[in-house]
Amino acid sequence: MFNDSGGKWYIVFCILTFKLYTVSFATKRFFILMTMKNDFDQYAAEYDAWFLKNKNVLYSELKLVAHFLKNAGETLSVGCGSGLFEMLLQQEYNITVKYGIEPSKAMAEIADKRGMTVRIETAEDGDFGQNQYDTILFNGTPGYIKDLQKAFNKAYQALRKGGRIVVIDVPKESSYALLYNLAKVLGTWDHSLLEGVQPQDPYPIEFVKAANWRTTTEKTNLLLEAGFSDFAYAQTLTKHPVYSDDTLEEPMEGFDCGDYVAICAYKK
Numbered sequence: 001m002f003n004d005s006g007g008k009w010y011i012v013f014c015i016l017t018f019k020l021y022t023v024s025f026a027t028k029r030f031f032i033l034m035t036m037k038n039d040f041d042q043y044a045a046e047y048d049a050w051f052l053k054n055k056n057v058l059y060s061e062l063k064l065v066a067h068f069l070k071n072a073g074e075t076l077s078v079g080c081g082s083g084l085f086e087m088l089l090q091q092e093y094n095i096t097v098k099y100g101i102e103p104s105k106a107m108a109e110i111a112d113k114r115g116m117t118v119r120i121e122t123a124e125d126g127d128f129g130q131n132q133y134d135t136i137l138f139n140g141t142p143g144y145i146k147d148l149q150k151a152f153n154k155a156y157q158a159l160r161k162g163g164r165i166v167v168i169d170v171p172k173e174s175s176y177a178l179l180y181n182l183a184k185v186l187g188t189w190d191h192s193l194l195e196g197v198q199p200q201d202p203y204p205i206e207f208v209k210a211a212n213w214r215t216t217t218e219k220t221n222l223l224l225e226a227g228f229s230d231f232a233y234a235q236t237l238t239k240h241p242v243y244s245d246d247t248l249e250e251p252m253e254g255f256d257c258g259d260y261v262a263i264c265a266y267k268k
């Protein structure tokens with residue numbers, strides 16, 4: 001059947017095409033896996049370094065995080081990152097946040113070294129468990145979670161009755177988010193429109209590009225939809241971003257002027 005040379009060449013052609021297809025499929029998969037690494041994997045060291053250059057911002061935010069974590073009980077931190085805040089909460093306020101969920105392996109490894117027990121997974125895909133925690137913290141993560149409703153629904157299931165959720169982030173309406181969104185559209189901090197209006201050490205552009213900040217109202221509505229009630233709000237970073245690292249701020253009630261806002265709500 002394969003005696004004719006045309007038939008042989010046809011078989012050779014088919015084998016080569018198949019090989020090329022499998023090689024290109026494997027290459028494509030390799031590149032897909034490479035790009036699946038999130039920005040926090042590639043820039044884990046930059047994240048803590050940025051906070052350490054902006055100490056008043058770090059400690060003003062820490063005060064806000066601590067504000068709603070009194071008697072927190074068994075606590076899970078969703079998107080705990082490097083565990084920087086959890087470490088400082090322990091050192092400065094004796095608040096223990098033992099458990100974490102974090103998709104970036106590089107960040108999770110640092111958190112692990114700082115004493116947390118971290119599962120490497122996203123909020124959307126991770127298993128939060130059922131009726132297990134007294135407090136669930138989302139600190140600076142909502143802007144990076146695509147399906148936030150799904151994450152809040154899971155948090156509701158994972159909390160014990162009477163447990164609380166603490167959701168903290170940069171609101172879309174705040175001056176920080178307006179500035180970040182402008183930098184995101186421009187793709188750089190190095191632009192004349194941003195001259196004189198950005199902080200001395202602005203938030204690394206890679207993290208700006210990856211974020212999708214939501215308004216406080218949007219996050220409140222998602223929490224209501226998940227079943228939470230008894231809302232309370234507190235805020236910090238109330239100066240223009242250029243000056244936010246000049247002074248340490250105490251948290252204030254409400255959400256109308258802060259560039260970092262905490263929402264606390266309960267599972268009744």
Ligand SMILES: C[S@@+](CC[C@H](N)C(=O)[O-])C[C@H]1O[C@@H](n2cnc3c(N)ncnc32)[C@H](O)[C@@H]1O
Nearest residue numbers: 040079080081104107122123139140141144145
């Ligand atoms: C701005 S950092 C906040 C880290 C930490 N909570 C803190 O305050 O220092 C955002 C974190 O969210 C994580 N993240 C990104 N996508 C996520 C997702 N889908 N689910 C959970 N965490 C996510 C990032 O890897 C990163 O560690």
